[in-house]
Amino acid sequence: MLGHSVWESERFAAKFEKQIENGVLKELKNSRWEEYELLNVGSKVSDLDSDDMFVRSTWLPAYTWALLQSEEIFCDFLGLYLFAESYLHAFSYLTSPSTSGQRSLGYPNITRRIHHLVYAATVMKISIPAGFKSDFAKEEEPTEPSQKLLVSIADTVSNLLATDLIKLVQDFANEKKLHRRNPDKVSQIQDEFRNMIVPTLEQQTLTDILNAGWNCSLDSDIWDNVSHDKLHEAKDQILQDLILKSMEVSEYHERTKKEQ
């Protein structure tokens, strides 16, 4: 939701509309013409550049899907920038091995989404959790010929924008001075969760709190020093409390700081 709100409020779609339209037409003319012609008998390459609404309707879905896919890629990249490793953990937790049924055409397929995330994580110097890539199963592609062709074109076009979208996220984050995950802070919060079973003592950022929470959640040895089964049974609930309370403590510090 956050990424979509940013995409909407900053009118980022406008930056890519022309590029995507040109990309779709170029792909149709140069690489997919034979398939297109089979589905649209009697078409001529020159027709594609016309404003004829009937001709436009034959390729417009590819444009719409490429634009939607670009927005989704942007959202993934922004989520990754903001929440670092914790975004990848949450992504895996929520979507692996796959959402059932055919892929959603407004998203890159899951294989490509993972590829983009791994690429962006490398650029942003974010560690990729072990086994992340293999957590996901392939999604069903559409079988209807026209849809199959057009979504494949949308995939190709949105794929070419990945680098531009990473840069867009980085520029936006720099302009807005967005916080990035700080490994020292993550480690400090993690120690508070792990050693004392208390929420954070100071004001911390959301990303540091979430990353500390995920690290503790994935640590099977956590609270071994306390060594009581009841603690391990309630691990998720306790961690949830510590994470949410840490956010409340940080809000408290933020609000009282402003009033000084």
Add this chain to the structure above:
Amino acid sequence: MIINAGQIARELKHPLNADDPLIITPSPDLEELKKSGSASIDLRLGCWFLACRASRTGLLDVYKSQDVIPSEAKLTKSYYVPFGDGFVLHPRAFVLGVTLEWIRLPTDRSAMVIGRSSWGRHGLIIATATGVHPGFTGCLTLELSNVGEIPIMIKPGTTICQIFIHKVEGGDPKFVDQSSFIGSRKPTLGAIKLDEIARLLANDDFNNQ
């Protein structure tokens, strides 16, 4: 022995035992505490409230089998009140609240929570001396009741109660089962546990023998 607020401030800043510290977060103003000369620390009201659903339960009978006692979710309704917003406690209403502060007691400290007299004089009664055991970690559930004649608005962040911290002598940390004292950030009703003696004494089959 009750520990003076100044000493508590020193313990919060420089724990006596780094592996088993006294923690209060968000922390009170330590400089103010040192100067206060008080024997207690004020605690603030948190954002969560738990009220009983009066219409759902005819009678709370804890002597029945645990299987037929309604669950906490059925008995109560939870309310989140964000900072800046308020909760109106009407006359004769009773609600559970929670401290804003998360407290961790070392294994050689216990505590007692009581209301603040200034609120009490306006009709707001907070708990009946809640005891907090060594090794506890969590937010403290408060029992809030308006025994006055006019509704009272309470807002998260307000200082609502005070905690007295005691030194526990002669205890052995290894007998502190910390898993029993992990609190939550929300108020909880908790179960009323009857021991074997209470069960035997409450058994009316005995009267019919």
